[in-house]
Amino acid sequence: xxxxxxxxxxxxxxxxxxxxxxxxxxxxxxxxxxxxxxxxxxxxxxxxxxxxxxxxxxxxxxxxxxxxxxxxxxxxxxxxxxxxxxxxxxxxxxxxxxxxxxxxxxxxxxxxxxxxxxxxxxxxxxxxxxxxxxxxxxxxxxxxxxxxxxxxxxxxxxxxxxxxxxxxxxxxxxxxxxxxxxxxxxxxxxxxxxxxxxxxxxxxxxxxxxxxxxxxxxxxxxxxxxxxxxxxxxxxxxxxxxxxxxxxxxxxxxxxxxxxxxxxxxxxxxxxxxxxxxxxxxxxxxxxx
Numbered sequence: 627x628x629x630x631x632x633x634x635x636x637x638x639x640x641x642x643x644x645x646x647x648x649x650x651x652x653x654x655x656x657x658x659x660x661x662x663x664x665x666x667x668x669x670x671x672x673x674x675x676x677x678x679x680x681x682x683x684x685x686x687x688x689x690x691x692x693x694x695x696x697x698x699x700x701x702x703x704x705x706x707x708x709x710x711x712x713x714x715x716x717x718x719x720x721x722x723x724x725x726x727x728x729x730x731x732x733x734x735x736x737x738x739x740x741x742x743x744x745x746x747x748x749x750x751x752x753x754x755x756x757x758x759x760x761x762x763x764x765x766x767x768x769x770x771x772x773x774x775x776x777x778x779x780x781x782x783x784x785x786x787x788x789x790x791x792x793x794x795x796x797x798x799x800x801x802x803x804x805x806x807x808x809x810x811x812x813x814x815x816x817x818x819x820x821x822x823x824x825x826x827x828x829x830x831x832x833x834x835x836x837x838x839x840x841x842x843x844x845x846x847x848x849x850x851x852x853x854x855x856x857x858x859x860x861x862x863x864x865x866x867x868x869x870x871x872x873x874x875x876x877x878x879x880x881x882x883x884x885x886x887x888x889x890x891x892x893x894x895x896x897x898x899x900x901x902x903x904x905x906x907x908x909x910x911x912x913x914x915x
Contacts, residue, residue, distance in 0.1 A: 669713075669733055673713045675713060682713070682714060684710055687768065690771055743797070778796065837878075839914065850862070860892070878901050
């Protein structure tokens with residue numbers, strides 16, 4: 627065999643090995659990608675869940691933040707153990723639990739929260755951890771993380787009392803305003819600087835709606851109001867915290883939050899104000915029915 631032939635064989639072998647290595651790299655890359663995908667089970671990002679070998683585990687400090695938000699807005703007292711258990715029931719083989727009320731309610735609630743709100747509460751927890759423990763929140767033990775959660779909730783109570791509105795979240799206030807409530811938490815005699823406490827929360831991202839109409843029904847805190855726009859009647863129904871009017875009153879009302887709005891019916895409204903007004907000179911009650 628000539629030297630030229632030997633060189634050709636060597637060249638072919640080099641090319642063959644090179645192609646093999648490329649192919650192996652692609653296969654390996656896909657294999658790694660698949661493993662990474664498997665690492666994250668269903669709805670992992672709102673449960674702070676991940677896979678380790680064949681087990682599902684949780685970043686409990688992160689999950690505690692979401693759970694804090696969930697419990698606050700639903701008025702529930704779900705433990706982190708309960709939440710982890712229902713998640714495992716939904717994701718582990720042979721443990722599927724259909725129509726799990728807690729799982730479904732938690733997922734739905736967290737999905738409805740603005741991502742910015744979750745970012746803000748995470749930042750607020752971290753700021754508290756740096757002040758109280760001189761460590762990042764995610765570096766704390768779970769017990770210390772729970773103590774930060776408790777401090778946050780105590781400050782949240784101060785916020786609700788100060789603004790007389792439990793929908794205003796501490797984490798969505800400015801850093802300067804949050805600092806005022808931290809000082810009040812540390813010293814109950816501290817006088818908050820009212821000049822810096824004005825806020826558009828919780829409505830900074832929402833449109834303000836204002837109308838006048840006739841109250842058609844009141845049941846406890848639930849109110850229905852009909853508005854006549856000159857052509858048709860539009861019904862507005864929802865809840866109001868302080869009702870000082872009665873059925874048949876002509877009123878001014880306003881709101882930001884609602885569930886559904888169509889051409890003839892708006893539902894799930896959280897009324898901000900409902901105030902009695904003098905009926906217009908051309909008022910005809912028949913138009914409001």
